[in-house]
Amino acid sequence: MARSRFIPDNFTLLLTAVVIAASVLPCSGSAAVAFNWITNIAIGLLFFMHGAKLSREAIVAGITHWRLHLLVFAATFVMFPVLGLALRPLLEPLVTPDLYIGILFLCALPATVQSAIAFTSMARGNVPAAVCSASASSLIGIFLTPALVGLLLAQHGAESSLDAVRAIVLQLLAPFIAGQIARQWIGGWVERNKAVLGTIDRGSILLVVYTAFSEAVIQGLWQQIPLTALVGLVVVCAVLLALALFTTTFAARRLGFSKEDEITIVFCGSKKSLASGIPMARVLFASGTVGAVVLPLMLFHQMQLMVCAVLAQRYAARAKAAELAAAK
Numbered sequence: 001m002a003r004s005r006f007i008p009d010n011f012t013l014l015l016t017a018v019v020i021a022a023s024v025l026p027c028s029g030s031a032a033v034a035f036n037w038i039t040n041i042a043i044g045l046l047f048f049m050h051g052a053k054l055s056r057e058a059i060v061a062g063i064t065h066w067r068l069h070l071l072v073f074a075a076t077f078v079m080f081p082v083l084g085l086a087l088r089p090l091l092e093p094l095v096t097p098d099l100y101i102g103i104l105f106l107c108a109l110p111a112t113v114q115s116a117i118a119f120t121s122m123a124r125g126n127v128p129a130a131v132c133s134a135s136a137s138s139l140i141g142i143f144l145t146p147a148l149v150g151l152l153l154a155q156h157g158a159e160s161s162l163d164a165v166r167a168i169v170l171q172l173l174a175p176f177i178a179g180q181i182a183r184q185w186i187g188g189w190v191e192r193n194k195a196v197l198g199t200i201d202r203g204s205i206l207l208v209v210y211t212a213f214s215e216a217v218i219q220g221l222w223q224q225i226p227l228t229a230l231v232g233l234v235v236v237c238a239v240l241l242a243l244a245l246f247t248t249t250f251a252a253r254r255l256g257f258s259k260e261d262e263i264t265i266v267f268c269g270s271k272k273s274l275a276s277g278i279p280m281a282r283v284l285f286a287s288g289t290v291g292a293v294v295l296p297l298m299l300f301h302q303m304q305l306m307v308c309a310v311l312a313q314r315y316a317a318r319a320k321a322a323e324l325a326a327a328k
Helices: 010-024 029-053 056-060 066-086 088-094 097-108 114-122 127-156 162-192 194-218 227-254 259-269 274-284 287-327
Strands: none
Touching (some): 010 194, 029 274, 088 097, 127 162
C-alpha cells in the first residue's frame, strides 16, 4: 500500500504534461497576450471562490488553542525562511541563482489547506485545529508572503518593489474579500459544488504554469538550467522537507502536545501551498523568471505529498495498534 503512495497523482502528471507542452509548443505573440488575460481572470475567480468558501467561523474556531496555532505559524513563516537563509552556503551551490530565489520564495509561502487537513484526518489528528490553522495560514499568507519575499530577496541581494505588494492586493486579496462579502448569498452553493472550486483551482494553476514556462522557455530556461542543477534541486527540496518534518515533530513533543496535536502541527507546519504559490509568483516576479522560480515549489509539492502520505499511514497504524492494545 505504501509503495503506491509514491506514484504521482493525476494532477502531478497533468503539471508535468503542461511543462512538456510549454517546452515544445510555447505560446507567444497574440496567443501569449490572450493566455495572460485568461489566466488573470481564472486567478481572480479562484480567489473569489476561496473567499466565498472560507467560513469566518472556521478562522475564529479553535482560536483558544493558541499554542498549537502559534507553533504552526512559526514553522510556516519563521522556520522555513530561517532555513532558506541559514542553509544558503549548502543550498546555493547546488542550484542556479533563479532556482535559489525560487527556494526562498517557497520558504515564504503559507501552508496548503486541503492536503494538510486530509493527512491530519488520515493520521487521526486534531482535524478542527488543522482546519483553523491551515485556513488562517492561507489567509495570512496573502499579506505576509509578499513582505517575507521582499525581506528574503533583500538578504539575497535582489530587489523587491511595493508594486508587487499592490498587485497582490488587487489581483488576489480584492477578489478574496469580494468572495467573503458574497458568501452570504453564494456560500451554500459553493459548499454544495466543491468540485467546481477544485476544477477552477487546478485549471488556474495549469494555466499559470503553461504561460510561465512558455515565457521562460522562449527566454532560454532549459539552456540556463543544467541537469546538475535539477538534481541539486531534488536534494535541496528533500533536505528542506526532512528538516521541516523533524523540527515540527521535535518541537511538538518537546512542548508537551498530545499525539493528535502533534499530527496537526507536523502536517500543517511542514507544507507549502502550490495553489497560493503559483499565482503569487506570477504577480511577484518578472514573467521571464517565473518558470524557474516555481520549479522548486512544484517539486517540493509532489515530494511533500508522497512523504506525508506514508507518514500519515504510520501515524494511523500506531493509533490503531494503541486502540487494540487498550481494548485487550
